[in-house]
Amino acid sequence: MKARADLHPLLCRQLTKASGAKGELDTDRLLGLVSRAYQEKDADRQRTDRANELMAEELEEAVAASALQAARFKAALDNMTQGLCLFDNNGMLVVGNRRFQEIYGLSEMLCASGSSLEPLLSISPVMRVMEPRFRQHLIREHVSLDEQHSFVEQSWPDGRTLIVSRTWIVGGGYLDTIADITESRSAAARIAHLARHDALTDLANRFLLRERLQEMVRNAARNERCAIMCLDLDCK
Numbered sequence: 001m002k003a004r005a006d007l008h009p010l011l012c013r014q015l016t017k018a019s020g021a022k023g024e025l026d027t028d029r030l031l032g033l034v035s036r037a038y039q040e041k042d043a044d045r046q047r048t049d050r051a052n053e054l055m056a057e058e059l060e061e062a063v064a065a066s067a068l069q070a071a072r073f074k075a076a077l078d079n080m081t082q083g084l085c086l087f088d089n090n091g092m093l094v095v096g097n098r099r100f101q102e103i104y105g106l107s108e109m110l111c112a113s114g115s116s117l118e119p120l121l122s123i124s125p126v127m128r129v130m131e132p133r134f135r136q137h138l139i140r141e142h143v144s145l146d147e148q149h150s151f152v153e154q155s156w157p158d159g160r161t162l163i164v165s166r167t168w169i170v171g172g173g174y175l176d177t178i179a180d181i182t183e184s185r186s187a188a189a190r191i192a193h194l195a196r197h198d199a200l201t202d203l204a205n206r207f208l209l210r211e212r213l214q215e216m217v218r219n220a221a222r223n224e225r226c227a228i229m230c231l232d233l234d235c236k
Contacts, residue, residue: 003219010147054066068146078097080097080099081099082101082177082179083096083097083100083101083176083178083179084096084175085098085102085111085175085176086174087116087117087170087173087176089172089173092115092116093111093115093120095111101178103126104120104126104127105124105126106120106123106124106125110123121142122139126158130157142176143178145166145167150166151165151166152164159182161180161181161182162179163181165177179235195207196208216228
């Protein structure tokens with residue numbers, strides 16, 4: 001049987017297979033060939049559907065795992081005692097944790113905008129209340145950190161003491177951490193004061209007297225003048 005040009009190639013092949021030597025068409029054989037073709041196509045469709053289902057399940061699992069990992073990462077960042085901000089190789093903010101936002105009084109929206117460091121510090125409500133000279137000095141100190149000078153200790157006008165450290169990332173970008181050491185410095189100063197003063201009267205004790213005497217001896221060795229005055233406060 002001669003195949004028609006307007007028929008599908010598969011059907012043409014099936015007609016050829018179902019035709020006898022003299023060109024007569026074997027209808028039963030043709031129906032069997034067509035039926036098997038439909039069965040194969042259904043099997044292919046089922047395999048494709050199953051593959052799509054598996055890929056969709058894997059994608060959903062990957063998305064869920066990624067979301068869970070991102071949530072855990074965010075929780076870890078937000079519970080740090082230090083402020084942390086990560087910038088890419090273009091100097092744009094990638095992530096800033098909650099402590100970073102608290103230190104500079106920034107909103108989460110501002111920290112998600114992809115801004116660079118200097119504009120973020122410039123619009124910080126905490127820094128904007130400072131005198132311009134203090135604000136500009138603190139911003140310049142932070143922004144100008146480099147590989148030779150990777151950290152700086154800052155004394156803020158509001159009494160806080162911060163240490164800003166920068167770590168450079170392989171491939172570009174950098175990570176800044178900001179630690180508020182105000183309480184630890186105050187505690188250290190208080191301990192040093194208690195070690196040199198009487199706890200009841202707050203007067204200098206023997207330890208401080210010894211330190212001052214040693215200082216006077218060193219000054220005298222440099223031909224600097226010094227004097228000691230002794231008062232007897234034991235009144236009878």
